[in-house]
């Protein structure tokens with residue numbers, strides 16, 4: 001993603017609608033991590049298909065799954081080719 005897109009997506013993660021979607025995602029999953037065999041409590045809402053700055057992929061709940069923080073970090077780091085390893089804001093990578 002370009003720096004411009006990263007800045008845009010960072011703003012999305014601060015919007016009230018995102019917090020509402022994330023909470024709904026975690027509650028629907030009963031705070032269980034979606035990774036098979038993982039028993040950690042889900043704290044993060046992951047984008048099943050990486051949104052890459054696409055608002056509709058970012059916001060639609062059918063593209064969301066609950067993951068624990070470590071599974072989410074691993075997935076994001078893999079998908080973004082290390083991008084997710086950069087400094088995070090409020091524990092959220094911007095890619096996942």
Ligand SMILES: [Zn+2]
Pocket residue numbers: 033034035038039040067068069070071072
């Ligand atoms: Zn997990």
